[in-house]
Amino acid sequence: MASDAVPSLDKFPTAAASRLWPRLRRWLMPAFGVLVLCLLISHAHKVDWAGAWQALRQYSPLRLLAVLGIATASHMLYGCYDLIGRHHTRHRLSRWCTWAIAVASYAFNLNLGSLVGGMALRARLYARAGLDEVTIAQVIGISLATNWLGYGLLAGSLFAAGVIEAPAQAHMASGTLRALGGLMVLLAIGYVVACALTSGSEWRIRGKSLRLPPAKIALVQLAVSATNWALMGAAMYLLLNQQVSYGTALGVLMAASVVGVLIPIPGGLGVLEAVYLVLLSGSIRQGVLMGAVLAYRSLYYLVPLAGGLLLYLLLERYASTHPATDGAAAPPV
Numbered sequence: 001m002a003s004d005a006v007p008s009l010d011k012f013p014t015a016a017a018s019r020l021w022p023r024l025r026r027w028l029m030p031a032f033g034v035l036v037l038c039l040l041i042s043h044a045h046k047v048d049w050a051g052a053w054q055a056l057r058q059y060s061p062l063r064l065l066a067v068l069g070i071a072t073a074s075h076m077l078y079g080c081y082d083l084i085g086r087h088h089t090r091h092r093l094s095r096w097c098t099w100a101i102a103v104a105s106y107a108f109n110l111n112l113g114s115l116v117g118g119m120a121l122r123a124r125l126y127a128r129a130g131l132d133e134v135t136i137a138q139v140i141g142i143s144l145a146t147n148w149l150g151y152g153l154l155a156g157s158l159f160a161a162g163v164i165e166a167p168a169q170a171h172m173a174s175g176t177l178r179a180l181g182g183l184m185v186l187l188a189i190g191y192v193v194a195c196a197l198t199s200g201s202e203w204r205i206r207g208k209s210l211r212l213p214p215a216k217i218a219l220v221q222l223a224v225s226a227t228n229w230a231l232m233g234a235a236m237y238l239l240l241n242q243q244v245s246y247g248t249a250l251g252v253l254m255a256a257s258v259v260g261v262l263i264p265i266p267g268g269l270g271v272l273e274a275v276y277l278v279l280l281s282g283s284i285r286q287g288v289l290m291g292a293v294l295a296y297r298s299l300y301y302l303v304p305l306a307g308g309l310l311l312y313l314l315l316e317r318y319a320s321t322h323p324a325t326d327g328a329a330a331p332p333v
Helices: 014-044 051-056 060-089 095-112 114-128 132-162 176-196 215-239 246-262 271-280 287-323
Strands: 203-205 208-210
Touching: 014 060, 051 060, 051 132, 051 208, 060 095, 060 132, 060 215, 060 246, 060 287, 095 114, 095 287, 114 208, 132 246, 203 287, 215 246, 246 271, 271 287
Parallel strands: none
Antiparallel strands: 203 208
16 A cells, blocks of 8 residues: 655756756757758758659549548547546646647647647637646646657657667667667656556655656556557558558657757747658659658648637636636645
8 A cells, every 4th residue: 555655856866967957958958959950951952842742643632531530640649648637636727628638739730739739729718618737737747758758669669679779970889779769668657657656646846746656657658659650640641652661751750849848949840840851762752752741741731720729728718607616626645
């Protein structure tokens, strides 16, 4: 049986590491970003825009409709991330409203960046609905953890299996990416193990309580997120006309996604296209490759943004006609 006492983390030796990490990140992240940016610039002048336009015109309406259906399913599944947070925090906001806030925020996140869509917009909508700041932070934290844990499990498996190899320009040892992939898988598994071992325990960090979800919820997080990333890969696989394996299409997409996070350009504009050029230009004609990426951006980013805007307007209207009441969030049991 778990102890009712709330242990303090202040005495742990990791406190020193937590103070050192921001200083290292200040230099390591920009350095990595510069390296990636150099790779992108070196391929920017090679884009075959005429070929890309021709490839776009050759897509059948049925294929584009299938990709749009997959994109819609992915966005709808993403809304379940915040439903997991709702279950964990036990806040009283309705399921449909929680789901709609997550879906609308995701559409804005993809096109305007995480600070605007993933954080600011979501926090505003939850606050308008009556949730307190602590609960909002917990729901957003659960959503972010769900997204990147599933990413780590799926991408780590692909990298460890050698599906994606680092480009020669990166001057990376052949086994580095495989080792990184193995580490990502171990971290995802370690999260589930930590949830199982600390079930019911609570920590207090800087005056705020932290409680990991049960192991069964952690498994749901991994399953939902991995499925969502798999859907994204399926959309790109169809747009590439199956000229590469599904694993390759998915692996490149996941590599491009993490590069987009490291280079915070709104919507990852140009980053997605350049990463595909770097990793697949030797396997697929550039015109076909760029046509696929542009079609993906249109169907997965831009079209859902219209739906996200509609949801946002509906949520704002609902909030204005249904003022939030006290007690929108209930304490966890």
